[in-house]
Amino acid sequence: MKKKDVIKVEGLIKRYNGITALDGISFKVKEGEIFSMVGPNGAGKTTTVEICEGIKKPTSGTIQLFGEEFSTRSKGTREKIGVLPQEFRSFERLTVRETLKYYSSLYKRKRDIDEIISLMDLEDKKNELYMNLSGGLKQRVGVGMALVNDPELVFLDEPTTGLDPRARRGVWNAIKSLKEEGKTIFLTTHYMEEAEYLADRVAIVHKGRIVGQGSLSELISDHGGHYSVVLRGFDISNIEILGEEASVDSEQNVSIPVHDPKGISNILSKFMQEGVKFESMEVKRANLEEVFMTLTGTSIEEEEAAA
Amino acid sequence: MRSTAIITDFLANLRMWYRSKGTVFWSIAFPILLMLIFGAIYQGQSDLTISLYVQDLDGSEISAQFISSLGEQLKIEDIPADVDGDEYISENNIRAALIIPEDFGEAIYRVQQGSNESISLSLSLDPTRESINGIIRGVVGGTLHGWNNEITGSRDVLIYQEKSIAAEEFKFIDFFMPAVVGITVMTSTTYGTIFRNTKYRKWGILRKLSTTPFTRWEYLISKMLFMTFVSFVSTFLIILVGVLVWDISVTIDVYLFVIVVSAAFAFSGMGMIISRFVKEEETADSAAGAITFPQMFLAGTFFPLEVMPSYLRSFARVLPLYYVNEGLRDAMIYQDSSGALFNTAVIFSIAAVFFVIGALVTKWTE
Numbered sequence: 082m083k084k085k086d087v088i089k090v091e092g093l094i095k096r097y098n099g100i101t102a103l104d105g106i107s108f109k110v111k112e113g114e115i116f117s118m119v120g121p122n123g124a125g126k127t128t129t130v131e132i133c134e135g136i137k138k139p140t141s142g143t144i145q146l147f148g149e150e151f152s153t154r155s156k157g158t159r160e161k162i163g164v165l166p167q168e169f170r171s172f173e174r175l176t177v178r179e180t181l182k183y184y185s186s187l188y189k190r191k192r193d194i195d196e197i198i199s200l201m202d203l204e205d206k207k208n209e210l211y212m213n214l215s216g217g218l219k220q221r222v223g224v225g226m227a228l229v230n231d232p233e234l235v236f237l238d239e240p241t242t243g244l245d246p247r248a249r250r251g252v253w254n255a256i257k258s259l260k261e262e263g264k265t266i267f268l269t270t271h272y273m274e275e276a277e278y279l280a281d282r283v284a285i286v287h288k289g290r291i292v293g294q295g296s297l298s299e300l301i302s303d304h305g306g307h308y309s310v311v312l313r314g315f316d317i318s319n320i321e322i323l324g325e326e327a328s329v330d331s332e333q334n335v336s337i338p339v340h341d342p343k344g345i346s347n348i349l350s351k352f353m354q355e356g357v358k359f360e361s362m363e364v365k366r367a368n369l370e371e372v373f374m375t376l377t378g379t380s381i382e383e384e385e386a387a388a
Numbered sequence: 389m390r391s392t393a394i395i396t397d398f399l400a401n402l403r404m405w406y407r408s409k410g411t412v413f414w415s416i417a418f419p420i421l422l423m424l425i426f427g428a429i430y431q432g433q434s435d436l437t438i439s440l441y442v443q444d445l446d447g448s449e450i451s452a453q454f455i456s457s458l459g460e461q462l463k464i465e466d467i468p469a470d471v472d473g474d475e476y477i478s479e480n481n482i483r484a485a486l487i488i489p490e491d492f493g494e495a496i497y498r499v500q501q502g503s504n505e506s507i508s509l510s511l512s513l514d515p516t517r518e519s520i521n522g523i524i525r526g527v528v529g530g531t532l533h534g535w536n537n538e539i540t541g542s543r544d545v546l547i548y549q550e551k552s553i554a555a556e557e558f559k560f561i562d563f564f565m566p567a568v569v570g571i572t573v574m575t576s577t578t579y580g581t582i583f584r585n586t587k588y589r590k591w592g593i594l595r596k597l598s599t600t601p602f603t604r605w606e607y608l609i610s611k612m613l614f615m616t617f618v619s620f621v622s623t624f625l626i627i628l629v630g631v632l633v634w635d636i637s638v639t640i641d642v643y644l645f646v647i648v649v650s651a652a653f654a655f656s657g658m659g660m661i662i663s664r665f666v667k668e669e670e671t672a673d674s675a676a677g678a679i680t681f682p683q684m685f686l687a688g689t690f691f692p693l694e695v696m697p698s699y700l701r702s703f704a705r706v707l708p709l710y711y712v713n714e715g716l717r718d719a720m721i722y723q724d725s726s727g728a729l730f731n732t733a734v735i736f737s738i739a740a741v742f743f744v745i746g747a748l749v750t751k752w753t754e
Contacts, residue, residue, distance in 0.1 A: 134599045136753050156601045164599040170591035187600040226596070236599075 084111040086145075087234050087265045088133055093142035095128050095289075102128045104289040106142070110234075115256070115266040117280035119273060119369065121384035124286040126269040127167050130238050133267065134164050146234070160190050163227030167238040167269075170219070173212035177203055177222050180211055181229055188230035201225040201255050217248020224255050234265045241275060253278060271381060273369040285373055287384075292376040297369065304372045308339040310348055314360025322355060335359075438523055438694050441477070441485040443467035448493030454535065455488070461527045474512075477553055481724060483514035484524050486548070499545050511548040516563035516721075517692045525550075565630045565638075566716035567689040572626065573619045573651045574683065574709055579676040580615060581659025585750065586672040589663075594752035608747050612656060619652040627720075636721075643719035643728040647735055651712045654739035658708070660746025683709040708742075711735040 088110035095103040103125045110116040118126045131137040133144060135151070135158075144151040146158055171180050181194045198207050201221045206214060211222065220240055227235050237256065241249040249272075256279055259266055270276055276283050277297055284294035293300055301307075312323075312335045320327055320335060327337045339345055345364055351357075374380055440462040444451050447469060455464060467476050473487045487510040489495075495507045511528055513521045532546040539545050588594045597607060623644075630636040658679060666675045684690075686700060687709035693701045704710045715731025718724040 131595070136595050136598055138753075159599060159601045162599060164596060166592035166595045166599075168592060169596060171593065184596075184600070187597070187602040189601070230600075 084113060086110070087112050087147060088116075088267065089143075089145040089148075090129075090133065091143045093129065093132065093144065094140045095125075095132065095137070096140045102289055103132075103139075103142075106286075106289070106291050108284050108291060108294060110265060110267055111282075112233075112265050113260075113263050114281040115260050115268055115279050117268045117270060117276040117283045118286055119270055119276045119283055119373070120286035121271055121381050124384075125289040126271075126286055127238055129286070130236055130267060130269050131166075134162065134236055135159075160188055160230060161233045163230060163232035163235045165220075165223040165227045165235075165237045165240055168242070169223050171211050171222065171226065174210055176208050176210055177214070177225075178207045180222060181225055184226045185229035190230040190232075192228060192231035194229070197225045197228050200228070200258055202251070215248065217244050217251050220244060220248070220252050221255050224252065224259075228259070232264070234267065235259060237266060237268045239269055239271065241270065241272065249275070271385070273373065273381065277369055283369065285369070285376055287373075287377045293372065300369065300372045301367045304375045307367050308342050308345065309365045309367075310337045310339060310345065311335070311363045311365055312337075312357075312359040313362070316358070319357075322357065339364075437463045437698060438520055439463045439465050439484065440524060440528075441465045441467050441482045443469060443471075443473045443476070443485065443487045445469055445473075445490045446488050446492035446494075450493035450496055451488050454492070454531070457531045457534070458486070458527065461531075462524070473510075477512055481727070482512075483517060483553060484520070485512045485553070486510070486528060487512075496539060496545070499539055506544070507546050509546065509548045511550045512553045513550060514553045516560060517694070518560050520692055520694045523695075561630070561634045562636055562721045563692075563717065564690070565626065565634070565636055566720050567713045569623050569626050569648070569716055569720075570651065570687075570709055570712040571680075571684050571689055572622045573648060573712070574655045575676075575680050576618055576622060577615045577652050577655040578659045578662075578680050579673075580618070581611070581656045581746075582663045582666060582672045582676045583669075584611070585660060585663035586666050586669055589752070590669055598752040604750070604752060605747070607752075608750065612653060612743075615656050616649055616652045619648050623648050638720050639723050641719060643715065643725075643732050646732050647712060647715045647719065647728075650732070650735045650739040651708070653743045654708050654712075654735060655742075657739065657742030657744070657746035660750045661742065664749045683707045688713050708735060708738045711738070 086109045088108075090109070091107045093103050093106040094101070106125070106129060108116070118129060120126055128137060132139050132151075133146065139151065147161060149155065149158055172183070175183060178194060178198065181197055185191050185194060198204055201224060203218070203221060203225065206218055211219065214222065224235075224237065224240060227237065240256070241252050244252065253275070256266065256268070260279075266279075268276070268279060280297070282294065282296050283300060284291045285300070286292070293304055295303065315335045317329055317333060317335060320329065323335060323337055327335055329335055337348065339348065370380065377384070440458065442455055442458070442464055443466075444455060458464060467473060467482075467485060467487075473485065476482070477485050489507065489509065492507060492509075495503075495505060499505060499507075509528075509532075511525075513524065515521070528548055532544075532548065535546050536544050585594075598604075627636075627638050627640070631638060659676070662675050662679060663672070666672050686696070686704050687707045688704060689709065693704050693710075696704070711731045711734040715728055715735055718727035718731060
């Protein structure tokens with residue numbers, strides 16, 4: 082059965098004081114998927130998500146949530162969405178449970194608070210003041226707050242920014258559990274690995290435009306990313322036996338591109354037949370970072386450093 | 389001891405200090421503000437226009453000369469000679485009055501002819517305005533002293549008997565207590581609103597709320613209910629301490645209720661307007677101080693307006709706290725219902741204007 086479009090955005094333009102923040106963005110988010118918008122800071126991710134949430138107004142373009150136009154968005158739509166804003170902090174002197182209860186009281190639709198606490202793995206912290214929580218726990222409370230109305234669509238705007246890897250993993254698990262519940266999730270991030278780990282479909286945003294979108298495998302196959310086999314300790318004087326595409330990097334490691342992942346086993350068989358010797362071997366998977374570089378001509382780190 | 393470490397630490401502290409706008413405000417701008425305010429108040433003392441009502445029951449040339457002497461330092465207002473002086477003072481809410489007896493001129497003549505009598509003038513003062521009373525006593529006493537010297541060269545022929553205009557139990561604390569209610573409502577609501585709005589905006593709470601079914605007006609109403617509740621708790625506690633510790637006689641009526649509610653709305657509205665322009669949490673403190681401290685010192689909280697130069701008195705009359713203080717005094721202490729009604733009406737109007745503007749500029753979506 083074809084899944085419904087929960088969000089449908091077409092030709093979205095946003096200008097602030099003559100500066101174009103969004104320049105004709107179009108995308109769809111389908112029911113039950115995690116859709117991730119990826120790009121460096123300042124690319125237009127938060128502006129897009131805040132327009133979809135109803136916080137900002139578009140300069141032009143159409144936005145539909147659950148088939149309802151932006152300009153006529155009703156209270157009913159708000160009942161169906163959950164939001165974690167960027168760089169969010171809640172009331173410092175309320176406990177985790179009190180915080181969730183506060184936000185729950187604002188909606189007609191409700192979900193059991195203890196169930197949310199359990200889902201976010203916050204049982205041990207439910208009576209702690211928000212101000213005493215670590216950054217990772219605060220973000221999990223934030224995700225929990227976005228669930229108090231049992232929303233059909235959840236917006237998570239950079240939910241792991243500034244967290245250490247362990248805390249980030251905790252938030253990822255919380256998001257995964259939402260996906261398992263069938264929630265539709267609109268996630269923005271500037272961490273490529275986050276989108277790779279969580280998203281069903283990804284839109285890469287650069288300077289207010291979507292430069293590529295699709296599933297991870299579609300993006301990689303469409304935009305030049307590939308797997309590669311990297312050999313360390315190989316005698317580079319024999320490089321011709323590895324084929325024309327083999328290249329040597331600055332550390333004298335040899336890299337062989339593999340366009341079809343199934344071809345990796347063929348390469349290994351060939352090495353064994355021809356007695357190719359090396360110290361170690363690594364198979365590198367193509368990733369979003371490479372796709373981003375192909376599409377924009379720069380890395381996300383360089384973009385952020387220049388911003 | 390490593391001097392470089394000390395210098396480095398000193399410079400780091402200096403850097404952090406000037407980068408904290410709140411700290412800079414409290415350590416530099418606030419003392420300067422105090423100096424400017426109190427300097428303006430006391431530097432202008434020679435410019436004072438303190439009124440003294442005088443009833444001349446004698447109506448002689450000598451009594452006219454005496455009144456003229458007082459007029460060199462005080463602003464003299466007339467009480468008609470054909471009315472009962474005490475009643476007139478009470479009915480017209482006069483706070484300082486001198487009554488010159490009927491045979492003032494004749495008695496002076498008799499003393500000059502060798503009579504041993506004394507002539508007593510009646511000086512009525514409002515005990516809740518002690519700082520002004522001191523000035524009036526000084527002027528009246530000094531003028532009498534000068535005349536005594538001229539009449540006899542030594543003996544105190546002309547003397548004054550002082551009496552209280554208001555009820556005997558009025559003290560300075562009676563004047564001060566309503567103002568404590570006023571400044572407490574002002575500071576708690578103004579600081580509360582500016583801090584809350586600035587923090588909530590910065591932390592994304594307003595953005596989060598805007599995505600829920602909770603409306604901006606529901607948010608504002610709940611905040612106002614909370615501010616009003618806090619204002620009433622403070623008012624109740626201040627009155628309780630005033631009654632139990634200082635034995636103040638307080639009238640609690642509808643004016644008190646309306647003034648406290650209006651003040652909470654007026655100062656919250658002011659806070660909303662200010663917080664529209666405050667971007668950082670660190671600046672909120674300075675912004676709240678900038679609008680509350682001048683009012684605290686210039687709106688007749690700690691001393692009556694009459695001790696201030698005329699331009700500051702005019703300025704005080706545009707400050708909302710002035711009407712809150714005056715209205716609360718009229719309602720709680722003086723039982724002056726016409727004064728209470730006027731001040732309540734003014735603060736209610738100010739509250740309506742500030743709150744509506746404040747609510748309109750408090751936006752949580754674009």
